[in-house]
Amino acid sequence: MLRTVSDWFWWDRLWLPGNVTWSDLQDRDGRVYAKAADLWVTLPLALLFMVIRQIFEIWVATPLARLLGVKDQTRLKVPPRPVLENFYTTTSKRPKPADVDALCKKTGCSVRQVERWFRRRRNQDRPSLLKKFREASWRFTFYLLAFFAGLAALIDKPWFYNLKDMWKGFPVLVLLPSQYWYYMIELGFYWSLLFSVASDIKRKDFKEQIVHHIATIVLISLSWCVNFIRAGTLIMLVHDSSDYFLESAKIFNYAGWKKTCNAIFIVFAAVFIITRLVIFPFWILHCTVVYPLSIYPPFFVYYFFNGLLMVLQLLHLFWAALILRMAHKFMTGKVRHASGLLGNLAALRMAARIAVLEFSLLSYIYIF
Structure with a gap:
């Protein structure tokens, strides 16, 4: 039964154009092709x-x-109160008025004392500024290095300058070592974020963080399996180009350098607008939607892949609107610094990846 499911899942017509089969992508004569089994290496990398x-x-x-x-x-630190501590850890960190009355009867404390105890206990659990700073520093370092590593891997490739070349010879595209490591490192990093989510700062969107990491892993893995690697590397580069500006703004915000935080945020906004609203739709998305039709008849993965990219672009527009609104407030002096928006931006990024994952699942169910 498992073999039947596997054969159905890896059906050639589902993943590849009409006259191509998986046997055409077997390593031969010194030429190496991307294979799903390669992705296992991302786990030890994580x-x-x-x-x-x-x-x-x-x-x-x-x-x-x-x-x-x-x-x-x-x-x-709050004074030790076993009854309140047990309720805090097992039931709720924010008791309702009825719960407060019940706790007052059990502990002999007044309503004000119980509410104060829970308020201080929540404050005690808040992540330290140092922990936030260290997490932002680590992400900034990775995104910065990933961007320049991706740029180094692509800058000498013909499809970096002429995007039509990304489909030349598709899907029988020989895998380059730089492409292999770019993909493996990006995937390994997101696996590490998924593995460490329990020990990282637990924000209100803890569950969404988990879904975000899983969605990112699924999307990158999908482009690897269907040999959309040239397009995938360009898309990862475009997205990495603005992330390290956001993380650096967080770093200076935690350090209390508000003016520096504001300046970097403006740079982040400019880079985001150029890469996500100009380069991505008018160059990359246009090349993945229009040009392939002159090479091969459309098949499932063509619709699937471009559907994900189009939904992602719609979310880019929504995110850009929020950024431009904040930038306008900076110019008019209605806000003093960008720190209040940084958490919302991270949450919106997660919402974008979650929406893409949902769309992919719905597309798969609709077609089959």
């Missing part, structure tokens, strides 16, 4: 990333935080 992250946060991010003057506020 563990390596987790080790590197711990070393980085201790030996790089922490001294940098001290250099920039990142200091945590001293927080008062």
Whole structure:
């Protein structure tokens, strides 16, 4: 039964153009092609990333935080109250009025004392500024290095300058070592984020973070399996080009450098608009939708892949509207700094990936 399911899932007509089969993508004569089995290497890479992250946060991010003057506020510890602590950990961190009355009867405390205890207990659990700084520093470092590594891997390729070349010879495209490592490193990093989500700062969108990481892994893995690697590397490069500006704005926000945070946010907004609203739709998306039709008849993955990209572009427009609105407030002096928006931007990025994943699942169900 499992073999039947596997054969159906990897059916040639589902993944490849009409006259191509998986046998055409078998390694031969020194030519290597992308294979789904290659993705297993991303799991040990993820563990390596987790080790590197711990070393980085201790030996790089922490001294940098001290250099920039990142200091945590001293927080008062709540007095030990077993009944309240048990309710806090097992039931709710924000008790309802009826729960407060019940807790008052059990502990002999007044309503005000119970409410104050829960407020201080929540404040005690808030992640430290240093922890936020270290996480942002690690993500900034990865996104920055990933962007320049991707740029180095693509800058000498003909399809970097003439996007039509990304489909030359498709789907029988020989895998280059630079493409292999670019994909494996990106996937390994997102696996590491998924593995460490339990120990990272738990925000209100904890569940959405998990879905976000899974969606990213699914989307990158899909483009690898169907040999859309040239298009995939360009898309990853476009998206990496603005992420490190966002993380650096967070770093300076945590350090209290509000003017620097504002300036970097404006740069982030400009890079985002250029890459997501100009380069992505008018160059990359146009090339993935229009040009392939002159090479081969459309098949399922053609619709599937471009459907994901179109939905992603709609979400880019929504995100850009939010960024432009904040930039307008900067210019008119209605806001003093960008720190209040940074969390919303991260949440919107997660919402974009979640929507793409939902759309992909609905597309698959609709067609079959």
